[in-house]
Amino acid sequence: MYPAYAAPSDQAVRLYDELKRFLAEEVFPAEEAYERHRDEAGADDHTVPPVVEELKAKARERGLWNLFLPSESGLTQLEYAPLAELSGWSLELAPEAMNCQAPDTGNMELLHLVGTPAQQERWLRPLLDGEIRSAFAMTEPAVASSDATNIETRIERDGDEYVINGRKWWITGAADPRCQVLIVMGKTDPDAATHRQQSMVIVPVDTPGVTIGRSYPVFGRQDQHGHTVIEFTDARVPVANLLGEEGGGFAAAQMRLGPGRIHHVMRALGAGERALAMMVDRAKTRTAFGGLLAEQSAVREKIAESRVELDQARALCHLAAHTVDTEGNKGARHLIAAAKIAVPRAVLSVIDRAIQLHGAAGISDATPLASLWGWHRAMRIFDGPDEAHLTTLGRAELTRDPLFDLPPTLHDQFR
Ligand SMILES: Cc1cc2nc3c(=O)[nH]c(=O)nc-3n(C[C@H](O)[C@H](O)[C@H](O)COP(=O)(O)OP(=O)(O)OC[C@H]3O[C@@H](n4cnc5c(N)ncnc54)[C@H](O)[C@@H]3O)c2cc1C
Numbered sequence: 001m002y003p004a005y006a007a008p009s010d011q012a013v014r015l016y017d018e019l020k021r022f023l024a025e026e027v028f029p030a031e032e033a034y035e036r037h038r039d040e041a042g043a044d045d046h047t048v049p050p051v052v053e054e055l056k057a058k059a060r061e062r063g064l065w066n067l068f069l070p071s072e073s074g075l076t077q078l079e080y081a082p083l084a085e086l087s088g089w090s091l092e093l094a095p096e097a098m099n100c101q102a103p104d105t106g107n108m109e110l111l112h113l114v115g116t117p118a119q120q121e122r123w124l125r126p127l128l129d130g131e132i133r134s135a136f137a138m139t140e141p142a143v144a145s146s147d148a149t150n151i152e153t154r155i156e157r158d159g160d161e162y163v164i165n166g167r168k169w170w171i172t173g174a175a176d177p178r179c180q181v182l183i184v185m186g187k188t189d190p191d192a193a194t195h196r197q198q199s200m201v202i203v204p205v206d207t208p209g210v211t212i213g214r215s216y217p218v219f220g221r222q223d224q225h226g227h228t229v230i231e232f233t234d235a236r237v238p239v240a241n242l243l244g245e246e247g248g249g250f251a252a253a254q255m256r257l258g259p260g261r262i263h264h265v266m267r268a269l270g271a272g273e274r275a276l277a278m279m280v281d282r283a284k285t286r287t288a289f290g291g292l293l294a295e296q297s298a299v300r301e302k303i304a305e306s307r308v309e310l311d312q313a314r315a316l317c318h319l320a321a322h323t324v325d326t327e328g329n330k331g332a333r334h335l336i337a338a339a340k341i342a343v344p345r346a347v348l349s350v351i352d353r354a355i356q357l358h359g360a361a362g363i364s365d366a367t368p369l370a371s372l373w374g375w376h377r378a379m380r381i382f383d384g385p386d387e388a389h390l391t392t393l394g395r396a397e398l399t400r401d402p403l404f405d406l407p408p409t410l411h412d413q414f415r
Contacts, residue, residue: 005078005322012079018062019086019098026058027090027097034093043222046175046215055097056130066128068100068263069108077259077321081266085314088270091375092224095267099130103172106260107134107183110200114244114252119202123181132180135173137203137230138253140166146388148253149194153186153232155201160239162188162201164209164232170382175215175226180205182230185249198249202241209235219374258329261383262336265317265343268379269310271372272347275354276306278367282357293357302357306350313339313346334396337389344379345386351376 008016030051037049059065066072067083075083087094095101104127111124126132143150153166166186173179181204188199203210211233215226244252280303283294293299320339323332351373355362362369380386 005318006076008079009075012075012083015064015067015075016082016086019064019083022059022062022064022097023086023089023094026055027094030055030093031090038224043217044215046222046224046226047177048224052093052096055093056099059097059099060130064098065130066099066108068105068259069112069128071112072128076325077262078318078325080263081318081321084263084266085270085273088267088272089274091267091271091372099128100263102260102264103136104134105263106256107136107181109259110183110243110252110256113255114248116240118240119243123202126180133173133176133178133225134181134183135171135179135228136185136256137168137171137174137182138185139168139170141169141229142167146385148185148198148250151185151187151198153184154190155184155186155188155199157188157239158236161236162239162241164201164203164235164237166232168230168232170216170227171230172223172227173225174205174212174228174230176224179225182210183243184232185253188246188249192247195250196247198253199246200243200249200252201237202243203232203235203237207235207237209233218378219370221371221374254333255329257383258324258333258336261340262317262320262324262332264379264383265336265339266321268343268347268376269314269317271376272306272310272313272343272350275347275351275369275372276303276310278369279303279306279350279354279357282354286357299357302353306353309346309349313343316342334393337384337393340383341386341389341393344376348373348376348380 033051034049037051038045041047067075067080070076073080084100087098087100108124108127111120111127115124123134127134138148138151139145140152143152145151153164153168156163164184164186171182174182181202183200184203185198185200187197189197205212209232211231213229213231215222215228218227283299283303284292286293316335317339320332320335323335329336351369355369355373358367358369361367364370
């Protein structure tokens, strides 16, 4: 079908301008206080720097709140894409200031889509209000978790309760003391058909038998909200905490990961733009061997390659977002996968060039570049590693009907 995008609504344009102002007036000036607080608190501290809560109040006042969820914001995914991209300019602060941060957004989407009214009242409401945070617990150290059918954690029914036993790791957000609830994926029926064995349950973090352990660093850097190990030992929750239907966990995970992936990709473009802006600034201000770096053709080439890669990546991201709007997550799944592969790669190569241009400063914590590189390198693994998406995409391409029957060629006689 011919891809024709609708013009953005007045509301989307207004929010874009407002967000630009918010970044310039409030978010960028707050970055130093955020970093200073985290430096002073030490790497193992996962409390939130106060400036984040201050920014949340300011963003909400400006109407920059829950923009990721169409039913709350009235925005399409395509309209949200440039806004999410802007927030990617300040990845640690802007998404959370707007209550649009992972992994809460994916959890809110799930609760919105399949939660019961009671679950929505208890957990979705405070999440939408930014009062609590949440985590999504699927990955396990013992099995290849890029294949969700491998998950071994048991969720066994015992009367009116589910009993949970298993070990998870890399559970983002669970180290933050504000995290009150986990959405846990496990097996309710290991004998069912492969994709019907899993279910999701809502587990409050203070449930007896839930132990949140160490947080893993990303390339040596501890993220504020952490990526933790979680042990479940005979943890019991009421059956009313089942999210969706029993056996529906695999399908719900796909439902959750689609929007989660595309939103990561949208924000990544903003991080890439920031790296490119830093590269340009460095080239225009640093002198080596008698001239500005910007005068070297090798440097200009780096800058030009970066512009080409980011614009290509954005085009794919927007096509995927448009397809989510017009055909739903399922219809857009291959384009989302393509964007999930292409955008982090493009952004990583831009950040890598920016690091190179910054010399030693680029690999240290003197600039945000090193941590941005680490995050986007991790993105090629989380929410499904590149290879898993490539395998699915390759299979889809092989079964796709070509637009035309191929015209005959001279070589056909040799087939
Ligand atoms: C920063 C970060 C945050 C995370 N946050 C969360 C979270 O909040 N909740 C959560 O549950 N998990 C989270 N994860 C875990 C993440 O989703 C998993 O690491 C990811 O799904 C891969 O699973 P795995 O680590 O078990 O790797 P494995 O499944 O063991 O895969 C290892 C490698 O095998 C190769 N491979 C896999 N499949 C294929 C294939 N089909 N073809 C060819 N090669 C293949 C790939 O190279 C892959 O990287 C996070 C991870 C990171 C790094």
